[in-house]
Amino acid sequence: MIDVCRRALSDFYRHRYLHGVCLFTIALSVFIISAFALFFINAGELMGAWQQGIRITAYLKPDVTKKQAAELATDIEQYAGVASVSYVSGKEGLAWLKEQLGAGSSLLSDLKENPLPDALEIHPAKNMAAMAGADRLAGKIAGFAEVSDVEYAREWMQRFYGIYNLFKVTAFVMAGLVFVAILFIVANTIRLILYSRREEIEITRIIGADEAFIKHPLYLEALMLGSFGGVAGLAMLYGAFFSLMPKLSPEGLLPFFQVRFLPLELVLAILISSMFVGWLGCYFSIRRFLRV
């Protein structure tokens, strides 16, 4: 094993130019694909953050008791397309409003009495059907005697779900296409390395090397290319992210949203995929070139 490592390293050095090109290709590929992932994950989270805000608020008449409200809540929860129902008293509503306003909350402190009625917040299930049915659901809820008023952003909600679904499909299709393209490019670069070395490999075989002696260092080199390239690509993304992010921060757009770097699991997954792609490129090139 030590022996294989040593030979892989000296091959690396001997063919440093081609290996450098290959490393750069992989690094760039990883950079592109992880930049994609970064964008889609943050955009997805941003949408998720918006989604939190989607709800139907049913304001209750002042004479409705807590007990009646709770019964109503359990009834509504049974409806199709409803994920959850929560009771928000006028007091809680006011506290929440104050918190949201932050510094501006002094505006509210002058109020003699709480203007907010008690309410039920109905969160629809997170799917298209629930969204489409939101209209009907809101109508039904408005029909209850206890409910004085129903409020929800109807058109926005429907449009949002349309966009969200389109976005999801696009993300998967794009990721798939980019991945295939990268697989192809990396496999071909590795193939180039093996192609340039086929004479050397042939001679090694003629002086008595078995398949393992020839293949093991090649696979190790491919894995090294994959992992170093992956690390380099992610490092590039990390550098770009932290030098650009302060300038692009969408703080003005959305105060409660924080743009984040890739989660650790995804970073590891990208590294492992990049090693796997290296291995795969090696596998196909060996099958292509090293058969006698």
Add this chain to the structure above:
Amino acid sequence: MNAIDALDNQIIRFHGVTKHFGETYALRDLTFEVRKNDFLFITGPSGAGKSTLIKLLYMGERMSDGYAIIDGMNLARIGRRQIPQLRRKIGVIFQDFKLIANRTVFQNVALVMEVAGFKSRSVIRQRVEDLLELVGLPHQADAYPPTLSGGEKQRAAVARAMVGKPRIILADEPTASLDPDASERVLQLLRAAHARGATVLITTHDTRLLSRFDARVIYLESGRRVDGPAAAENVND
């Protein structure tokens, strides 16, 4: 008893071996045997099939017909996985040297030992240095083959063929591009290997070389074995 003795003593046995590349017959119905520790020449004009014969011996090509046994291995039946085993028994000096261009002379020679499974760097270093000393190339250990002269490449190839202490040494035109002094030197190296017990098989089209040795000669012409020097002589190159 005698027949068995003879069989025991045979290290190479070709019987009715034919090799053709499409329409071109490189070897036809070739039969011969070589005994252990023989020193043997194979001669014939250019295109006679000498290099092809060497190729069949190290299984660079498979024969088209016939059978051959080398050190107990039947070449017609040998599987892919056994080929490396066969090749490690044989040291080959190729007509075109086949040195790896981007490895130094030292690394080229050392590779044979690595392939054979030697792990200790110091053992490998010692043995390779001894060999380079023997062929008179110690000062070129760190040179790359493309920078060497023809004779130096030849000697590097000899060192590589001998470093693994093979039972059989095949030399394809080892003196072809050398001046008389250098040729003499290479032949002495091959004789030294022979003296240490190796079976040595040399191809050449240089008939003067043959006359200086009292060694067995096999004559080839257009891929066939022919009887005497008469046939080979009128084709001096």
